[in-house]
Amino acid sequence: MSAVQVTVDYDAISANVEILSSRASRADVMAVVKADGYGHGLIPTAQAARQGGATWLGTAQPHEAMLLRDAGDQGRILTWLYAPQFPLAEVISRDIDVSCSSREVLEAIAAGAGESGKKARVHLCVDTGLGREGVTPQQLPALAEALKKAQNQGHIEVVGIWSHFAWADQPGHSTIDAQAATFRAACESVDSIGLEAGIRHLANSAATLTRPDDHFDMVRPGLAVYGVSPVKDPDGKNFGLTPAMSVSSRLALVKRLPAGHGVSYGHDYVAANDTTVGLLPVGYADGIFRQVSGRATVSVAGMRHPIVGRICMDQCVIDLGPETDVRAGDEVVLMGTEGPTAGDWADAADTIDYDVLVRFGTSMQRESRP
Numbered sequence: 001m002s003a004v005q006v007t008v009d010y011d012a013i014s015a016n017v018e019i020l021s022s023r024a025s026r027a028d029v030m031a032v033v034k035a036d037g038y039g040h041g042l043i044p045t046a047q048a049a050r051q052g053g054a055t056w057l058g059t060a061q062p063h064e065a066m067l068l069r070d071a072g073d074q075g076r077i078l079t080w081l082y083a084p085q086f087p088l089a090e091v092i093s094r095d096i097d098v099s100c101s102s103r104e105v106l107e108a109i110a111a112g113a114g115e116s117g118k119k120a121r122v123h124l125c126v127d128t129g130l131g132r133e134g135v136t137p138q139q140l141p142a143l144a145e146a147l148k149k150a151q152n153q154g155h156i157e158v159v160g161i162w163s164h165f166a167w168a169d170q171p172g173h174s175t176i177d178a179q180a181a182t183f184r185a186a187c188e189s190v191d192s193i194g195l196e197a198g199i200r201h202l203a204n205s206a207a208t209l210t211r212p213d214d215h216f217d218m219v220r221p222g223l224a225v226y227g228v229s230p231v232k233d234p235d236g237k238n239f240g241l242t243p244a245m246s247v248s249s250r251l252a253l254v255k256r257l258p259a260g261h262g263v264s265y266g267h268d269y270v271a272a273n274d275t276t277v278g279l280l281p282v283g284y285a286d287g288i289f290r291q292v293s294g295r296a297t298v299s300v301a302g303m304r305h306p307i308v309g310r311i312c313m314d315q316c317v318i319d320l321g322p323e324t325d326v327r328a329g330d331e332v333v334l335m336g337t338e339g340p341t342a343g344d345w346a347d348a349a350d351t352i353d354y355d356v357l358v359r360f361g362t363s364m365q366r367e368s369r370p
């Protein structure tokens with residue numbers, strides 16, 4: 001048994017995808033399962049997402065797409081992040097759709113298709129303002145022409161056109177309208193050279209939840225699949241989503257400390273009064289952000305208690321206060337319905353929910369997944 005338990009509610013993932021599907025109405029849903037399903041475990045997450053109605057799965061890296069095929073997934077999958085040197089023949093031969101942002105990658109795709117003896121299904125990626133993946137609008141016509149030529153030669157089939165938002169988690173931000181307009185113009189420009197671009201997709205979680213006009217033919221939620229919303233629900237109901245990940249541990253030791261006693265390396269914390277402290281066998285090697293000392297709380301029997309003193313590699317100390325019934329062996333909820341949320345940790349660590357999920361999931365799950 002490991003010191004920390006990460007539990008994932010895969011039914012919640014299915015239910016979240018159902019909610020996202022109903023929000024997307026006519027659009028297909030691609031559940032984004034990159035980074036080991038945002039730390040929730042690639043394969044079970046993918047299976048749960050399929051059960052919830054995800055007609056597509058998306059991974060940044062092709063090796064994760066191939067792991068999905070290895071696990072028997074036969075549905076549509078898109079992968080979008082690789083250097084031109086990546087051996088794409090295998091990806092293509094396994095019916096995984098690929099993204100293309102440049103001439104170099106197009107050449108690699110065409111070569112991979114030739115080698116595999118299969119047509120590559122390609123999604124043209126346009127940079128509508130994010131400044132990350134995608135061809136710029138200025139270079140779009142040239143790339144679209146090259147894609148059309150490769151399609152005519154029989155190497156590839158262009159089946160989609162897509163882009164990604166920079167600031168959709170701030171509803172009303174001017175870049176959202178601007179990117180959507182640039183995307184529409186890109187679709188038209190591709191159309192005008194006689195290339196049928198197929199499935200248009202732009203929306204991440206935030207846009208899936210708040211921008212129905214920008215759903216196009218498919219939405220690509222990630223974070224919301226895991227029950228965490230990147231935007232506030234005006235109705236205060238988290239859009240009906242249920243966080244899927246919870247994290248717990250048990251106290252290794254509970255003891256009294258007198259007033260004036262320092263806690264952990266460097267005595268950053270000194271007990272102001274007589275108190276009781278609990279030793280939690282979880283530290284920064286397990287994914288707890290080292291900088292959250294004094295700012296994060298955990299929950300024991302429904303009560304919040306602060307992490308105090310420096311967080312060590314594999315342990316940290318919580319202050320249980322002078323009067324407590326808590327004993328060694330009692331359960332501590334680090335994240336869950338009865339405890340802190342990913343957002344609480346993100347605030348304490350000055351980061352984002354995404355980072356919390358990936359870090360907790362990936363660092364802690366080694367032994368902890370049932």
Ligand SMILES: *Cc1c(COP(=O)(O)O)cnc(C)c1O
Pocket residue numbers: 032034060080164203204205206220221222223224230
């Ligand atoms: C990560 C990612 C998504 C999902 O974003 P969320 O904000 O988690 O919904 C969608 N598309 C691309 C290209 C991504 O990299």
